[in-house]
Amino acid sequence: MKEFFKVVDLETARARSTAFDQVASGRVALASANGRVLACDCTANVDLPGFRRSTMDGYAVCAKSTFGASESAPALLAIVGSVEMGESTGVRVAPGQAARILTGGMVPSGADAVVMVEHTEPIDDVTIEVTRAVAPRQNVIEPDDDVARGSTLLSRGTRLRPQELGLFAALGSSEIEVFNRPVVAVISTGDEVVPIDVAPSPGEVRDVNSFTLAAMVERAGGIPRPCGIVGDDFDRLLSACRAALEEADTVLLSGGSSVGARDLTLEVLEALPDSRVLLHGVAIKPGKPTILADVGGRAFFGLPGHVASAMVVFHVLVRHHLEHIAGARSKPVLRIPARLSRNVASVHGRQYFLRVRLEVRDGRLNAIPVLGKSGLIRTMVDADGLVEIGRDIEGLQVGATVLVETL
Amino acid sequence: MKEFFKVVDLETARARSTAFDQVASGRVALASANGRVLACDCTANVDLPGFRRSTMDGYAVCAKSTFGASESAPALLAIVGSVEMGESTGVRVAPGQAARILTGGMVPSGADAVVMVEHTEPIDDVTIEVTRAVAPRQNVIEPDDDVARGSTLLSRGTRLRPQELGLFAALGSSEIEVFNRPVVAVISTGDEVVPIDVAPSPGEVRDVNSFTLAAMVERAGGIPRPCGIVGDDFDRLLSACRAALEEADTVLLSGGSSVGARDLTLEVLEALPDSRVLLHGVAIKPGKPTILADVGGRAFFGLPGHVASAMVVFHVLVRHHLEHIAGARSKPVLRIPARLSRNVASVHGRQYFLRVRLEVRDGRLNAIPVLGKSGLIRTMVDADGLVEIGRDIEGLQVGATVLVETL
Numbered sequence: 001m002k003e004f005f006k007v008v009d010l011e012t013a014r015a016r017s018t019a020f021d022q023v024a025s026g027r028v029a030l031a032s033a034n035g036r037v038l039a040c041d042c043t044a045n046v047d048l049p050g051f052r053r054s055t056m057d058g059y060a061v062c063a064k065s066t067f068g069a070s071e072s073a074p075a076l077l078a079i080v081g082s083v084e085m086g087e088s089t090g091v092r093v094a095p096g097q098a099a100r101i102l103t104g105g106m107v108p109s110g111a112d113a114v115v116m117v118e119h120t121e122p123i124d125d126v127t128i129e130v131t132r133a134v135a136p137r138q139n140v141i142e143p144d145d146d147v148a149r150g151s152t153l154l155s156r157g158t159r160l161r162p163q164e165l166g167l168f169a170a171l172g173s174s175e176i177e178v179f180n181r182p183v184v185a186v187i188s189t190g191d192e193v194v195p196i197d198v199a200p201s202p203g204e205v206r207d208v209n210s211f212t213l214a215a216m217v218e219r220a221g222g223i224p225r226p227c228g229i230v231g232d233d234f235d236r237l238l239s240a241c242r243a244a245l246e247e248a249d250t251v252l253l254s255g256g257s258s259v260g261a262r263d264l265t266l267e268v269l270e271a272l273p274d275s276r277v278l279l280h281g282v283a284i285k286p287g288k289p290t291i292l293a294d295v296g297g298r299a300f301f302g303l304p305g306h307v308a309s310a311m312v313v314f315h316v317l318v319r320h321h322l323e324h325i326a327g328a329r330s331k332p333v334l335r336i337p338a339r340l341s342r343n344v345a346s347v348h349g350r351q352y353f354l355r356v357r358l359e360v361r362d363g364r365l366n367a368i369p370v371l372g373k374s375g376l377i378r379t380m381v382d383a384d385g386l387v388e389i390g391r392d393i394e395g396l397q398v399g400a401t402v403l404v405e406t407l
Numbered sequence: 408m409k410e411f412f413k414v415v416d417l418e419t420a421r422a423r424s425t426a427f428d429q430v431a432s433g434r435v436a437l438a439s440a441n442g443r444v445l446a447c448d449c450t451a452n453v454d455l456p457g458f459r460r461s462t463m464d465g466y467a468v469c470a471k472s473t474f475g476a477s478e479s480a481p482a483l484l485a486i487v488g489s490v491e492m493g494e495s496t497g498v499r500v501a502p503g504q505a506a507r508i509l510t511g512g513m514v515p516s517g518a519d520a521v522v523m524v525e526h527t528e529p530i531d532d533v534t535i536e537v538t539r540a541v542a543p544r545q546n547v548i549e550p551d552d553d554v555a556r557g558s559t560l561l562s563r564g565t566r567l568r569p570q571e572l573g574l575f576a577a578l579g580s581s582e583i584e585v586f587n588r589p590v591v592a593v594i595s596t597g598d599e600v601v602p603i604d605v606a607p608s609p610g611e612v613r614d615v616n617s618f619t620l621a622a623m624v625e626r627a628g629g630i631p632r633p634c635g636i637v638g639d640d641f642d643r644l645l646s647a648c649r650a651a652l653e654e655a656d657t658v659l660l661s662g663g664s665s666v667g668a669r670d671l672t673l674e675v676l677e678a679l680p681d682s683r684v685l686l687h688g689v690a691i692k693p694g695k696p697t698i699l700a701d702v703g704g705r706a707f708f709g710l711p712g713h714v715a716s717a718m719v720v721f722h723v724l725v726r727h728h729l730e731h732i733a734g735a736r737s738k739p740v741l742r743i744p745a746r747l748s749r750n751v752a753s754v755h756g757r758q759y760f761l762r763v764r765l766e767v768r769d770g771r772l773n774a775i776p777v778l779g780k781s782g783l784i785r786t787m788v789d790a791d792g793l794v795e796i797g798r799d800i801e802g803l804q805v806g807a808t809v810l811v812e813t814l
């Protein structure tokens with residue numbers, strides 16, 4: 001099977017890994033929708049705030065009653081009542097009149113602006129002087145200033161932040177339709193891998209990838225399903241993959257950095273029903289020996305066994321896949337510029353993801369390359385982010401400005 | 408009480424809001440520690456990987472057996488065995504000898520490097536030619552390359568990411584000591600505020616702040632405790648605050664943008680036992696009418712009622728307080744440079760937090776100011792981030808590079 005595949009660039013790999021269907025959606029309580037992805041467009045069914053609202057403590061007036069008013073020539077207005085918070089008042093304000101109002105209060109009919117209390121002087125219980133003119137609409141929020149009925153406020157695919165929840169709260173939506181969180185099975189493979197509560201014998205290592213990958217799935221908004229460790233054995237691996245595919249939207253299999261182990265993964269994929277290998281090898285470093293298959297419409301990633309490689313491939317590829325199947329609209333990736341602290345050689349023919357630590361020196365943000373083999377977890381612990389170095393770049397000089405994507 | 412206070416700058420407000428004790432800590436399962444804050448230093452109790460490990464498929468050799476080897480003058484080595492994955496082999500490699508090994512395998516004693524299989528030619532079942540020399544330690548990870556026993560790997564106050572969980576997994580720590588998540592009570596006040604499942608009458612508004620603030624608490628790593636809506640009534644507010652202080656580490660009270668409502672908050676604070684107002688007024692826009700008190704060692708924030716103001720104050724002040732009491736070490740804030748799309752006037756005497764939308768135009772990231780009063784939730788929904796404009800800055804010109812902190 002493998003001879004039909006050649007190494008593809010990251011862009012191609014991303015395109016193939018995002019050609020999967022989105023997960024289903026369902027209704028959740030608004031209070032638990034933080035960070036979820038909206039599954040429908042949100043159109044306003046009302047105006048908000050729905051009434052003319054004061055943004056100041058003061059007096060509701062007809063603006064024109066104050067035109068020309070100043071410290072030396074104040075306007076004299078008759079107080080005709082007070083607005084209680086949360087109530088619509090029966091008071092009507094005519095020219096030459098004013099009604100007491102607090103911040104957030106409903107501006108009474110007839111009034112079209114609010115004079116701040118600081119710009120008034122009480123004359124007696126029923127009269128004030130206004131010492132500064134207000135324009136119509138000054139210090140008020142109009143009934144549809146926040147939201148106009150019928151307008152589209154949010155579209156399907158929006159990742160919900162606190163403010164979006166606030167908008168739904170304002171609209172009275174106590175339940176909303178969001179995409180399900182993708183369920184992601186995580187399988188570790190390798191005869192040398194032991195559970196973390198076992199003391200490894202010489203030649204054995206503890207199962208790190210299950211923890212790093214599950215946590216990355218969680219961070220990406222998915223639900224990780226750790227499936228334990230499977231030895232390098234065709235039958236056991238096949239049955240573990242079958243079980244994983246039954247409950248998961250996506251399967252991550254890590255381990256098998258040896259050619260034999262990768263071949264075993266490919267054999268298992270071939271034996272799974274309705275499977276098609278989409279890529280085998282990506283022109284990135286670290287992470288070249290990455291496999292992606294479509295198994296009955298679900299994505300199956302074979303990730304490198306080296307812990308840092310698996311994490312980088314998750315970050316640059318799997319994460320984009322999960323964003324896509326989770327229904328999220330793609331947004332521009334935000335990178336932070338920093339000064340490279342030393343020369344870095346590029347990697348011929350591959351896009352290089354350099355791990356860097358960020359440190360402020362002399363008031364400038366510096367990107368300090370973290371050196372070390374991709375089998376070392378410490379290289380990821382020491383890193384704050386990744387710098388992408390294109391395959392056509394010959395290397396970077398100390399002092400160059402690089403763009404850092406945080407990890 | 409209020410006459411003793413004057414408006415302070417944000418730096419002073421931050422210093423006062425971080426002068427609170429940290430919350431307690433406890434042990435949690437490693438798999439649920441993602442995003443938590445480490446409550447102890449982590450020192451390595453072992454070397455990792457603990458044995459010399461191959462990073463390639465090939466042959467374990469004494470490097471010096473290959474010195475001078477080339478395509479035209481290959482070195483001839485005798486195969487003395489194979490290394491099985493996950494096992495320490497009885498094989499010993501002497502000069503002139505080689506042992507088959509896979510990526511991740513344990514390098515047998517005597518060998519100090521691995522020759523990649525691509526740089527070998529099989530001659531017969533027991534002999535290979537090596538066509539490229541390797542240096543000692545080439546293609547191997549030394550026993551303490553990842554972690555050296557006794558070294559300090561992580562310090563108290565580290566916010567744990569997937570890679571830190573991976574490090575603990577490698578060390579066999581299935582439980583770790585982390586700070587508790589701060590419990591944050593959220594109280595909405597105002598006679599005009601109604602629950603979100605109630606249709607507001609004219610003059611009433613739905614309770615937006617409970618949702619935005621609870622979600623921001625969650626994002627900041629805390630546990631929100633929504634306490635509902637309390638009218639502008641001394642007794643009811645006092646008893647709500649007492650109840651909140653019993654179960655929470657920090658209390659957020661929002662609403663009361665009118666002077667009277669703020670005075671009510673101050674009266675309630677005065678009536679609470681062991682309370683001390685630490686600040687009343689911060690020189691920021693939006694968010695000036697912010698109150699902070701110490702009530703029996705717990706922080707009590709009085710936030711502005713305007714929804715966008717409350718969110719900005721959370722972002723620039725409360726978040727820092729929560730990071731501090733959660734035990735997290737402060738890290739440099741990472742801001743993204745963008746091109747300002749229009750002139751912006753500054754605000755005299757106050758640090759101004761301009762809401763901006765980020766948009767890529769002509770390949771450049773643009774920061775587009777989101778205009779609108781701070782009572783409008785839409786201004787936060789439209790915003791991707793905040794730009795801080797110092798109180799001494801006279802305004803910013805279109806085209807200026809601004810630094811955006813994402814929301």
